Amino acid sequence: xxxxxxxxxxxxxxxxxxxxxxxxxxxxxxxxxxxxxAGVESPAEVGGxxxxxxxLDYTGGLFEGRxxxxxxxxxxxxxxLAPRRRRLLEEADAIVFxxxxxxxxxxxxxxxxxxxTRVLEGxxxxxxxxVLQANKRDHADxxxxxxxxxxxxxxxxxxxxxxxxxxxGEGVREAFVFxxxxxxxxxxxxxxxxxxQTCKPSANCAEDLLNELKRVEGGALDAAVTPQGLVHTxxxxxxxxxxxxxxxxxxxxxxxxxxxxxxQRNESIAVNEAREPxxxxxxxxxxxxxxxxxxxxxxxxxxxxxxxxxRNARGDWLGVxxxxxxxxxxxxxxxxxxxxxRTVLVNSARSHAxxxxxxxxxxxxxxxxxxxxxxxxxxxPADSAVTNVAVGSDFVAD
Amino acid sequence: MANEKALLDxxxxxxxxxxxxxxxxxxxxxxGMTLAAKSxxxxxDLAVASAYNSELVKQKMKIxxxxxxxxxxxxxxxxxxxxxxxxxxxxxxxxxxYIAAEKAGTNLAILRNAVAKHLAVIA
Numbered sequence: 001x002x003x004x005x006x007x008x009x010x011x012x013x014x015x016x017x018x019x020x021x022x023x024x025x026x027x028x029x030x031x032x033x034x035x036x037x038a039g040v041e042s043p044a045e046v047g048g049x050x051x052x053x054x055x056l057d058y059t060g061g062l063f064e065g066r067x068x069x070x071x072x073x074x075x076x077x078x079x080x081l082a083p084r085r086r087r088l089l090e091e092a093d094a095i096v097f098x099x100x101x102x103x104x105x106x107x108x109x110x111x112x113x114x115x116x117t118r119v120l121e122g123x124x125x126x127x128x129x130x131v132l133q134a135n136k137r138d139h140a141d142x143x144x145x146x147x148x149x150x151x152x153x154x155x156x157x158x159x160x161x162x163x164x165x166x167x168x169g170e171g172v173r174e175a176f177v178f179x180x181x182x183x184x185x186x187x188x189x190x191x192x193x194x195x196x197q198t199c200k201p202s203a204n205c206a207e208d209l210l211n212e213l214k215r216v217e218g219g220a221l222d223a224a225v226t227p228q229g230l231v232h233t234x235x236x237x238x239x240x241x242x243x244x245x246x247x248x249x250x251x252x253x254x255x256x257x258x259x260x261x262x263x264q265r266n267e268s269i270a271v272n273e274a275r276e277p278x279x280x281x282x283x284x285x286x287x288x289x290x291x292x293x294x295x296x297x298x299x300x301x302x303x304x305x306x307x308x309x310x311r312n313a314r315g316d317w318l319g320v321x322x323x324x325x326x327x328x329x330x331x332x333x334x335x336x337x338x339x340x341x342r343t344v345l346v347n348s349a350r351s352h353a354x355x356x357x358x359x360x361x362x363x364x365x366x367x368x369x370x371x372x373x374x375x376x377x378x379x380x381p382a383d384s385a386v387t388n389v390a391v392g393s394d395f396v397a398d
Numbered sequence: 399m400a401n402e403k404a405l406l407d408x409x410x411x412x413x414x415x416x417x418x419x420x421x422x423x424x425x426x427x428x429x430g431m432t433l434a435a436k437s438x439x440x441x442x443d444l445a446v447a448s449a450y451n452s453e454l455v456k457q458k459m460k461i462x463x464x465x466x467x468x469x470x471x472x473x474x475x476x477x478x479x480x481x482x483x484x485x486x487x488x489x490x491x492x493x494x495x496y497i498a499a500e501k502a503g504t505n506l507a508i509l510r511n512a513v514a515k516h517l518a519v520i521a
Contacts, residue, residue, distance in 0.1 A: 035402065061430035062449040068429060173402045177431045184429055284440060
């Protein structure tokens with residue numbers, strides 16, 4: 001339930017993404033994170049086993065002079081995890097119900113909407129608003145909107161419908177803003193009736209919520225997770241390829257500062273970049289540098305300094321800026337689509353931050369390469385880098 | 399509420415007609431959340447600007463109500479020493495376009511004309 005954070009001068013609301021399995025809940029949350037420039041994390045996978053929820057934290061907008069902090073979660077859709085789904089829904093201030101518009105998925109929507117209605121009936125306080133995000137509208141056989149409205153009428157539900165194609169990010173942000181408005185309506189009513197609390201939210205991050213769920217469940221749902229079943233999350237599916245690539249990038253910049261990590265990679269990477277890419281500078285936009293504040297300071301310092309770039313035999317770009325900063329960009333860390341690059345940057349940054357905390361003297365940046373693409377750069381202090389670069393026999397000076 | 403993609407298209411068209419655009423957003427009036435946003439300057443926090451401008455609009459509406467003005471609010475213009483900030487309502491009145499542009503790059507007539515022309519597309 002919403003609370004007024006006494007320290008942050010914010011109102012904290014929770015938006016839950018509900019729906020049948022495979023309707024597009026996680027895809028929607030990931031697309032939303034991309035649109036808002038915020039990362040999504042999934043605290044599932046304790047030993048690669050369980051699935052709990054996806055988590056996105058975003059602060060934006062204003063409610064009566066307070067910033068609006070949105071805790072966005074998606075609930076597990078599997079029937080075996082229904083108690084967990086129920087607990088997560090009970091804490092929400094608004095629901096985005098992701099409906100599957102395909103004929104097969106539409107059938108499941110009915111039972112899940114029914115279940116949702118029953119859960120929300122038991123929630124105390126003002127009503128919890130629902131937005132139906134009719135997903136997969138790009139399917140040729142998508143169920144007409146009239147039939148969806150008939151379904152809602154039949155269930156006695158009066159809720160707004162927003163069409164979406166979550167895989168392309170279409171309609172996702174509107175559904176979210178719509179849900180925020182509904183949540184704020186509820187908050188207004190909570191304030192009016194004196195039911196809102198001024199306190200820290202019960203869960204301040206994904207880890208808090210995970211611990212809360214584990215404590216409440218007491219392992220009761222462990223049996224529902226079979227070794228053959230929930231071995232990984234949908235989020236992991238969406239992020240697997242870039243995450244693997246980026247973990248290597250992050251290991252280089254945030255780990256041991258060892259250029260040899262690059263040189264040990266697959267040597268079959270094509271060296272096909274004829275011209276020198278543009279180096280990152282202070283013009284890199286918000287959301288494309290991590291950590292955001294310290295990284296921005298590094299970029300500011302780096303800007304205007306002479307940058308000398310060269311390429312090694314594997315096609316990785318390396319260089320030193322102003323004698324103070326080392327820049328490395330692996331050969332394949334280049335993206336035609338800026339959003340694809342940003343997704344890699346954001347998701348990996350968050351997961352790394354969760355593991356190792358704050359790093360103030362280095363950063364990772366996604367910057368235009370001057371040839372219409374975007375390249376990920378690792379920037380770290382040059383003193384250790386100079387040594388490594390000098391030692392690397394395959395570092396080709398220009 | 400309009401689709402984010404359609405709104406970003408409108409923003410791109412406006413920027414095509416106006417030089418010196420610092421940032422543009424379409425903002426939900428009720429929550430101050432951005433429905434679409436594009437900033438050309440890394441030091442310009444568009445989410446914060448949008449949120450506080452939504453409060454500005456709400457305050458102006460309260461003033462109009464207090465004055466018992468029955469008129470509609472079409473747009474709001476704030477002139478800074480080096481920038482224009484223009485707020486223009488979208489059809490329906492539940493959201494508005496907020497644009498900040500360098501005075502050195504454009505003038506008020508061009509800015510208003512471009513915004514009106516391209517917002518008409520989503521009318």
